[in-house]
Amino acid sequence: AQKITQTQPGMFVQEKEAVTLDCTYDTSDPSYGLFWYKQPSSGEMIFLIYQGSYDQQNATEGRYSLNFQKARKSANLVISASQLGDSAMYFCAMRATFGNEKLTFGTGTRLTIIP
Amino acid sequence: DTGVSQDPRHKITKRGQNVTFRCDPISEHNRLYWYRQTLGQGPEFLTYFQNEAQLEKSRLLSDRFSAERPKGSFSTLEIQRTEQGDSAMYLCASSLRGTGAHSGANVLTFGAGSRLTVL
Numbered sequence: 141a142q143k144i145t146q147t148q149p150g151m152f153v154q155e156k157e158a159v160t161l162d163c164t165y166d167t168s169d170p171s172y173g174l175f176w177y178k179q180p181s182s183g184e185m186i187f188l189i190y191q192g193s194y195d196q197q198n199a200t201e202g203r204y205s206l207n208f209q210k211a212r213k214s215a216n217l218v219i220s221a222s223q224l225g226d227s228a229m230y231f232c233a234m235r236a237t238f239g240n241e242k243l244t245f246g247t248g249t250r251l252t253i254i255p
Numbered sequence: 256d257t258g259v260s261q262d263p264r265h266k267i268t269k270r271g272q273n274v275t276f277r278c279d280p281i282s283e284h285n286r287l288y289w290y291r292q293t294l295g296q297g298p299e300f301l302t303y304f305q306n307e308a309q310l311e312k313s314r315l316l317s318d319r320f321s322a323e324r325p326k327g328s329f330s331t332l333e334i335q336r337t338e339q340g341d342s343a344m345y346l347c348a349s350s351l352r353g354t355g356a357h358s359g360a361n362v363l364t365f366g367a368g369s370r371l372t373v374l
Contacts, residue, residue, distance in 0.1 A: 144297075173360050183344060185298070185365035192360070231297050235361075241288075241311055243363065245297030 142167045144232050144246035152252050161217040161249050163232030171237035174215040179229040227253045259366035267372045275333045276369040280349030287330050290346040337373045344368040
């Protein structure tokens with residue numbers, strides 16, 4: 141079984157500052173992938189970044205980076221230079237690399253950027 | 256490529272009625288997924304198709320729920336005899352495994368969802 145824990149229900153950050161959204165996970169699968177999705181008020185889940193469990197380097201995608209610490213089972217999302225448009229729900233998710241296709245999501249963190 | 260389309264976006268129904276949601280995936284995607292999201296929670300997996308074959312179903316998918324993907328293109332999710340507990344956002348996603356920068360990731364592209372309210 142897989143479990144994702146996001147302990148920050150809400151965060152407020154000043155515009156242009158960096159923000160870290162926490163995610164810890166638990167799995168017995170030897171190979172897995174970790175994902176972050178953004179869900180604005182419109183409802184659509186937008187893919188942000190992916191990290192494979194055997195990737196040697198932490199993933200980066202523009203202003204998004206994933207701070208992957210395998211031994212601690214954490215996969216925190218870092219957003220640099222936050223913008224007003226970053227205000228949304230953010231979900232961490234994981235899936236085993238082989239076999240089960242189910243993507244398991246956490247409960248999310250609501251990020252609000254303050255001008 | 257117009258993304259994943261879902262219809263209707265909103266549905267209000269009375270308890271006991273049947274409802275059907277439609278999902279049109281990205282045309283070249285061979286995998287299609289249904290998720291359910293209740294208020295304050297992350298999406299929960301319901302089922303997925305590879306082409307027209309339904310390969311996995313969650314225990315959340317009771318016998319009142321049925322999903323189809325005829326001809327491996329669009330999909331429908333039907334809920335029979337709706338209950339108030341069925342009120343949720345129903346999200347559809349599609350993917351094409353094994354391509355792109357994240358070829359091992361099988362990144363899902365989601366639609367905007369169909370919100371169901373059962374009175």
